Amino acid sequence: MSLLVVRKTQIRVSNPKTRIIFFASVLSLAGCTVGPDYRRPAAEVPATYKEAGNWKPAQPNEQNLGGNWWELFQDPQLNALEKQVNVSNQNLKAAEAQYTQARALVRYYRADYFPTLSGGASASRNKISENRPPSLATNGATYNDFQIPFELSYEVDVWGRVRRNVESYRDQAQASAADLAAVNLSMHAQLALDYFQARTLDAEEQLLNSTVTQYQQALELIESRFAGGLASDLEVQQAKTQLETTRAQAIDVAVARAQYEHAVAVLIGKPPANFSLAPLPLTTPPPSIPMGLPSELLERRPDIAAAERRMAAANAQIGVAKAAYYPTISLGATGGFESGALGTLLTGPSALWSVGGSAIAPIFDAGRRRANVDQALAAYDQNVANYRETVLTGFQQVEDNLAALRILEHEAQVQEAAVVAAQKYLELANTRYKGGVTSYLEVTTAQSAALSDEVTAVNILGRRMVDAVTLVQALGGGWNTSELPQRPECCGKLAMNSK
Secondary structure (H helix, E strand, O other), X not given: OOOOOOOOOOEOOOOHHHHHHHHHHHHHHHHOOOOOOOOOOOOOOOOOOHHHOOOOOOOHHHOOOOOOHHHHHOOHHHHHHHHHHHHHOHHHHHHHHHHHHHHHHHHHHHHHHOOEEEEOOEEEEEEOOOOOOOOOOOXXXXXXXXXXXXXXXEEEOOOOHHHHHHHHHHHHXXXXXXXXXXXXXXXXXXXXXXXXHHHHHHHHHHHHXXXXXXXXXXXHHHHHHHHOOOOOHHHHHHHHHHHHHHHHHHHHHHHHHHHHHHHHHHHOOOOHHHOOOOOOOOOOOXXXXXXXXXXXXXXXXXXXXXXHHHHHHHHHHHHHHHHOOOOEEEEEEEEEEEEOOHHHOOOXXXXXXXXXXXXXXXXXXXXXXXXXXXXXXXXXXXXHHHHHHHHHHHHHHHHXXXXXXXXXXXXXXXXXXXXXXXXXXXXHHHHHHHOOOOOHHHHHHHHHHHHHHHHHHHHHHHHXXXXXXXXXXXXXXXOOHHHOOOOOHHHOOOOOOOO
């Protein structure tokens, strides 16, 4: 077994002074970095939100969304649930693990900045053939060979291939950090959505149960009138039909309500069997949401930040691809000890060493490097298009929810007038029926109209709460790009908002 010694070197300098000058000259070239420097492409940003219209501004102490944006809704039960998301949500844990992988990749490629040192040890006993050519005096000899070799290798980053590669993976790690923030925002928003949907159903169930009580009292009155000969059996059956239909609606609400409760349980990392969400009918309208300027949206949405960082990573890969056109310059050194006897292995005469360097570049590759550069350029263009589409989608989502909240607020006012009118209609129908002016059919018609209008009002309130949460999510939930880990801290732990 032979010692690991660099023998195929294209550049070898024996004089120590010349060697130092040579290495210094090579290293001085390392300031050159090929490929385009990254500059974020422009994206079209409106001056104002079109659908803001007469949107009610936030109070002075609520001009900015905080990390715990759900506290705007002033709901202690929601606050307690939201705190559990950062601790137990499994989707969030998966995103954190993905970010940890991205950080590890940055550390992996950063190691290319430094030399690689390897070492080993070997021992062998050898016998040379006695039938080798007679010119060799060692024919038939038997000997031991003990080795302790060390090898140092280093690729000089003359053209910036290593730097561009590290830059790319650092940008990807930052994109992964933004992905983690996006998942965090999505999980908290989804919890709020499911929670307010459940509370809307609580309000609807409360309304239906209250109506069932009223219908039960009306049925008892009609049955009493029927016993006294003042009402017909038809009117009794109409009242029973109205009562049982409404009772069935109240029961049916429990199906969707249970599903939302189960969804909340999963979001906080608990089996649905071990979780119960106390009923709490929704009664208050949503708070005003601080919007900020459209230009701020580029810094506030983690999905936009992730798309922008991936665009930067793709830009760095162009430099990596272009660096393949230039020679790969490597420095190497080997050394160690070799002896035929263990007793003299670590003595001075047993030492050996070799220092050298090489420069290697492909001469003909049938267009492979050109194709790789074209692929990197196309990948960058794709990421630019994805970034701009993400920006447009972000503005669309904000405008959608602003429009929904503005229109639903007006609809709620109109619906409230409809509820008042329906109640007046029901009161008049009851008075007319008790006075013998009309049949009970008019009462049941008025009851159906009143209940329908009240249920609609409850659902509008629920939709307003849902759209308020969705608007917060569309605005980034109080997140900002300043929370992204920066160089070289991009390899550090990213803390989620969990105050």
